[in-house]
């Protein structure tokens with residue numbers, strides 16, 4: 001057994017979700033020595049339970065102008081799309097106010113532009129890495145279908161026009177076209193929009209594990225250990241673990257929803273909130289398979305065909321990260337999903353995760369303002385599985401003194417710290 005006290009490397013990456021694993025791969029590709037630390041196996045938390053969509057078109061965050069029209073529907077706390085804990089809302093009124101203040105047209109377009117750059121760079125890396133990591137069989141280039149039961153042609157066309165401004169392709173579908181694409185769902189949807197450049201995977205957790213193996217095969221080290229604290233140490237950093245410590249020139253904080261905790265003792269108060277979400281998987285009916293993820297816009301749920309079965313994911317629950325689970329949203333949407341696609345009994349237990357979100361719905365990607373050698377890579381909200389690779393690659397470039405492949409200006413940690 002090796003005692004890791006005194007181990008010294010160029011870079012320690014904290015957190016082995018999609019963001020941390022990606023940072024570790026990219027730093028290693030630049031020839032630096034790297035240790036990747038997580039208390040669990042890579043890809044076991046938020047990066048495990050998501051809907052597996054590699055979304056080209058998710059450039060509009062939740063706090064966009066149309067949120068205002070939807071708000072009255074959320075006030076009574078019965079909507080499947082959004083539930084909120086009043087006590088949490090009072091304690092976090094400042095975060096809520098800042099989140100809502102961003103939902104204006106003038107503050108939305110620059111964020112969409114920034115996210116478009118991040119997403120484009122990331123999809124390129126995913127498509128390259130998934131093959132290199134021997135997980136190419138997990139990706140499906142079948143797009144992502146958003147559907148409405150209501151007569152939402154105008155909404156779909158508006159969405160299409162907006163995406164087209166960024167060169168993102170989509171197709172508007174009527175009932176017949178939806179049935180032609182997904183013959184096994186009940187034809188309850190009047191209108192759909194197919195995001196043709198979007199891909200999906202059949203197990204996001206397995207993809208992260210494959211990426212982590214690729215990192216280890218390239219000479220990187222993975223340590224399973226609880227991270228207790230980080231402290232500046234001369235020119236570099238000391239990372240205190242439950243079973244030892246590591247010295248490094250650079251530390252990357254990629255702890256997803258746990259990132260703010262570790263930074264507080266250093267004087268950084270990160271305004272990170274948690275858009276919690278749930279999933280449950282069901283045995284597929286082999287005669288009624290689904291070919292791509294489907295987002296039921298009126299029903300506020302997603303169905304994705306996964307390795308284990310049909311994964312139904314719920315909307316947003318705004319509450320404390322570690323508050324007890326409430327399955328109300330999942331319980332509301334599962335029967336609706338079941339009416340659309342015939343599937344069998346549940347597989348395993350319901351899963352809960354927390355999308356880490358800053359008030360402007362943009363991640364932090366860059367150096368911590370007051371601590372040289374400390375790098376922040378978190379806050380990837382609803383699209384972290386998509387955007388993890390480019391988030392990590394940008395951090396690696398900056399550590400190496402190089403320019404990232406996309407404009408990271410909007411993601412600077414300085415905007416909040």
Ligand SMILES: Cc1cc2nc3c(=O)[nH]c(=O)nc-3n(C[C@H](O)[C@H](O)[C@H](O)COP(=O)(O)OP(=O)(O)OC[C@H]3O[C@@H](n4cnc5c(N)ncnc54)[C@H](O)[C@@H]3O)c2cc1C
Pocket residue numbers: 014015016017018019020037038039040041042043044045046047048049050051052053054055225226227228254255256257258275276277278279313314353354355356378379380381382383384385386387388
């Ligand atoms: C219901 C739902 C559906 C989603 N669907 C999609 C989707 O379809 N497409 C998409 O792009 N995104 C989706 N997302 C968002 C996406 O899953 C997240 O943004 C992304 O997984 C965040 O990755 P991460 O690496 O930042 O965090 P995580 O994957 O949570 O990784 C953080 C890691 O830090 C580790 N850690 C934390 N604290 C410590 C400590 N003290 N010591 C050691 N280790 C520690 C954890 O064990 C964990 O492995 C969805 C999210 C949810 C909840």
